[in-house]
Amino acid sequence: MNRTGLLAKVITITSTAIAIASGVLVLAGYFFAQKADGQSSLLTDIHLTLLNWAIILAGFAIIIGILNLFQVHLKKIQNKQKGSAYSLLLIISLVFMFLFGLIRPSQMGVVFNTIQLPVEASLMALLAVTLTYASIRLLRHRLNLLSVIFLVTSLLMLLGTAPLPLLGDIPGISDWVRPFIAQVIAVAGARGILLGVALGTLTTGLRIIFGADHPYRGNK
């Protein structure tokens, strides 16, 4: 093995060991938070320290992420790729907001509320149309019993939630069907799915603690 290979191996083993140790300490800090006398344990202190370090690192990661965003769009402009005009607009906005934040930090909220929020609200409105269209398209993609149940349920929920003009609430659907679906069937299904997600989260975490999955320093 050459020197570079050896160095890579050492880095991989060290980072895996640090990750496993941090994972175990944070996990133990959750379970053994208090001593018998009710005071916080040493594990809690370690747990909080590690989490604080993670939050600080995540803050630096945002700076790197924004530089990455800048680099991606600069490259698009340089290569005159499709949509490079939008990339130029993004870079101008990014620089403008950065300078504005330095000069008038107290006014940042105003700019955010008057530009970013309305744009996101428009996308939210677009989402309503997109979802309606997707529901119609569902039968073309998957014509099966589950798809039909999905669409019929959606329709019943809509009818039960939004009163019809002139008619108002629909008897039976608004006062019985909708609450039954929302509070019994949907809740039972959601709890089942959430239990599955929780079990998946647990085993994913354990795989990382055991070093079977390592999303850090991947070149083993």
Place this chain on the structure above:
Amino acid sequence: MSPWLGLAGFGVVFFSAALMLGLSLLRRKKSPVFRDIPAFTRLRQAVELVVEDGSHLHVSLGRGALTTPQSASALAGLALLRQLANLASASDQPPIVTSGDATLAILSQDTLLAAAIISERATYDSTAGRLTGLTPFSYAAGAIPVIRDENVTANILMGNFGAEVALLNEAIERENAFVLAGSDNLTAQAVIYSSAQEPLIGEEIYAAGAYFESGPLHIASLTVQDILRWLIIMAILVGTLLTLAGGL
């Protein structure tokens, strides 16, 4: 958290860990048998097509920050990315990874770098792992041009999303590209079911890594999930019966 609750939680985690280790040691020589999830079979075919036609594979990891519990789905997405990047390493075009969280963007770059080193590819493009936005809709708005303009024929959306995933699916549908999507978020799962070609529901996203890299611990983790699920079902049934009996 009360000490007893903490001890109970530790017991569950310790039991799961011991079971996972034990099963992985017992079954390490047996060939794994998986339940059929057609979405994963079609994903493999889609990746092979990507390699053949020289187009891009797009993986979107959502916006589950690493310091939150939502990161597990993104970590499952990263595990899958690692396998797919190795599978697609024969192609000239590395996968493009988009995310709505900076730490995920960095981890995706590291994963792509690892794939480039393993496949001994001469160049590594740091812009292939991208942060596209920090709010749900800016993230979606940043990922849509990747789907539309960068010759992408297969998309994997795996991580923590909200309803904005519908916008991504709509863009993919317009490009007539393949999509496999899964999320840990209930709203996103409903949206994905109605809008994605190949939806993954519930814990299926956490099984993705095992379906592509069947290491002993991966397979054991699926078995542990099944065992714990049955234990929970039994506990619920016994609890219901006891409640009924108490009410009689």
